[in-house]
């Protein structure tokens with residue numbers, strides 16, 4: 001009979017073998033590291049962490065501290081449909097490279113790194129009942145073969161003990177890339193693109209949902225998802241992303 005101690009020993013042996021065959025490396029510069037899911041010191045210094053002060057609705061970093069309930073101009077003008085958003089870093093330089101790595105293969109330890117940083121940035125004052133990754137349209141999923149938001153949500157779930165459900169939302173309309181679109185066009189682009197799967201409507205009623213994605217730009221996609229979740233009865237919708245793009249008009 002195997003008890004807990006044996007399982008731990010087996011897991012440790014398995015990890016040692018895996019580390020020998022595939023030694024931990026920095027996902028950004030590939031230098032050798034002591035453990036998987038970390039970043040080397042030199043690369044770490046290249047990330048711009050987002051700390052207070054930031055907009056309490058969309059997580060946009062502020063230059064000056066206007067209080068913990070300060071809201072940015074864009075959120076005053078068009079309040080997002082989610083209640084709050086938190087991002088780990090600014091979407092610049094190395095953060096952009098890491099997100100591109102995530103989207104183009106998700107290997108090399110980038111998923112545990114980004115997911116781990118996101119889990120650690122989860123605000124302690126916020127309560128969450130369910131993690132919901134932003135879904136890809138099935139055509140995009142077939143092409144890419146994985147949904148990077150689901151990979152990140154799985155790591156956040158493992159680190160926090162929260163449950164992630166990738167079947168709550170579905171993208172019912174493929175949306176063209178939003179790369180060059182401004183705020184208004186992004187809203188139009190994702191309007192009606194998501195829906196809550198019918199069989200999920202009861203389980204999410206009254207729940208506090210946390211949407212998971214890699215990057216937040218204007219928040220149009222997260223807002224479109226939050227709108228559907230609230231229509232289906234969710235009591236609160238937060239957003240957790242790895243990187244936050246600065247103000248876009």
Ligand SMILES: [Zn+2]
Nearest residue numbers: 026029040043
């Ligand atoms: Zn590095």
Ligand SMILES: [Zn+2]
Nearest residue numbers: 055058072075
């Ligand atoms: Zn804002």
